[in-house]
Amino acid sequence: xxxxxxxxxxxxxxxxxxxxxxxxxxxxxxxxxxxxxxxxxxxxxxxxxxxxxxxxxxxxxxxxxxxxxxxxxxxxxxxxxxxxxxxxxxxxxxxxxxxxxxxxxxxxxxxxxxxxxxxxxxxxxxxxxxxxxxxxxxxxxxx
Numbered sequence: 001x002x003x004x005x006x007x008x009x010x011x012x013x014x015x016x017x018x019x020x021x022x023x024x025x026x027x028x029x030x031x032x033x034x035x036x037x038x039x040x041x042x043x044x045x046x047x048x049x050x051x052x053x054x055x056x057x058x059x060x061x062x063x064x065x066x067x068x069x070x071x072x073x074x075x076x077x078x079x080x081x082x083x084x085x086x087x088x089x090x091x092x093x094x095x096x097x098x099x100x101x102x103x104x105x106x107x108x109x110x111x112x113x114x115x116x117x118x119x120x121x122x123x124x125x126x127x128x129x130x131x132x133x134x135x136x137x138x139x140x141x142x143x
Contacts, residue, residue: 057140058140061136061137061140065130065131065134066131068130069126069127069128069130069131070127072123072126072127072130073123073124073127075123076119076120076122076123076124076126077120077123079119080116080117080119080120080123083116083119084113084116084117087109087112087113087116088109088113090109091105091106091108091109
C-alpha cells in the first residue's frame with residue numbers, strides 16, 4: 001500500500017495531545033497567578049487598617065487575625081459543603097429507591113441542610129469577631 005491514513009491520524013492525535021498539554025499548563029499557571037493575587041490582595045488593600053509606625057507585634061497580630069478569619073471561613077465552608085453534598089446524595093439515592101416517600105425524605109433533608117448551614121454561619125460569626133471584636137486586641141494594640 002503506497003499511502004496509509006494510520007500515520008496521519010496518529011500524528012493528528014499527537015499534535016492535539018501536545019496542544020492540550022500546553023493549554024493545560026497555561027491554565028494551571030493562570031490559576032496559580034489568580035490564587036496568589038487573591039491571597040495577597042486583602043493584606044495589601046487592608047494596609048490602612050494595619051497600624052503603621054507601631055510596634056512589630058501589633059502588625060503581626062492584625063495580620064494573624066486576618067489570616068485566622070480566612071481559615072475559619074474557608075475550612076468551615078469546606079466542611080459544610082462536603083456535609084451538604086453528602087446529605088443531598090443520600091436523599092437522592094433514597095428517593096430513587098423509594099419514590100413514594102419523597103415528601104418525608106425532602107423535609108428531613110431540608111431540615112438537615114438548615115442545620116449544616118448554621119455551622120457556616122457560626123464560622124462567619126467567628127471570622128467577624130476575629131476581625132472586628134477580637135477579645136485579645138486589648139493585649140496587643142494598647143497604644
